[in-house]
Amino acid sequence: QVQLVESGGGLVQAGDSLRLSCAASVRTFSRYTLAWFRRAPGKEREFVAAISWSGLSTSYADSVKGRFTISRDNAKITVPLQMNRLKPEDTAVYYCAATSLGWGLRGVTSYDYWGRGTQVTVSS
Numbered sequence: 001q002v003q004l005v006e007s008g009g010g011l012v013q014a015g016d017s018l019r020l021s022c023a024a025s026v027r028t029f030s031r032y033t034l035a036w037f038r039r040a041p042g043k044e045r046e047f048v049a050a051i052s053w054s055g056l057s058t059s060y061a062d063s064v065k066g067r068f069t070i071s072r073d074n075a076k077i078t079v080p081l082q083m084n085r086l087k088p089e090d091t092a093v094y095y096c097a098a099t100s101l102g103w104g105l106r107g108v109t110s111y112d113y114w115g116r117g118t119q120v121t122v123s124s
Contacts, residue, residue, distance in 0.1 A: 009118030
């Protein structure tokens with residue numbers, strides 16, 4: 001069983017930075033691919049970024065590439081998401097997710113475990 005808890009959301013202005021964190025409660029954390037998804041008002045949940053179990057591979061949605069950075073600390077069992085140069089269109093509830101199915105997965109249904117989400121609001 002994997003439990004994920006997000007933190008770090010808030011209200012910021014366009015161009016600001018924000019750092020989200022996902023704390024995991026699992027013994028075999030290093031076996032999971034971890035990812036961040038988001039759901040904007042009136043839209044479907046979408047992939048944002050993922051990091052492999054080793055931390056050596058990362059993947060980003062085109063909309064955040066170059067602005068967001070995902071990392072992981074297998075000792076602390078956390079998955080930070082550093083978000084820079086935020087835009088109003090980044091406004092969403094951000095979710096942490098985990099999957100044991102492997103690397104390279106961007107579909108919502110590929111992830112077994114989800115946190116409850118943290119709200120990020122970017123004003124213009």
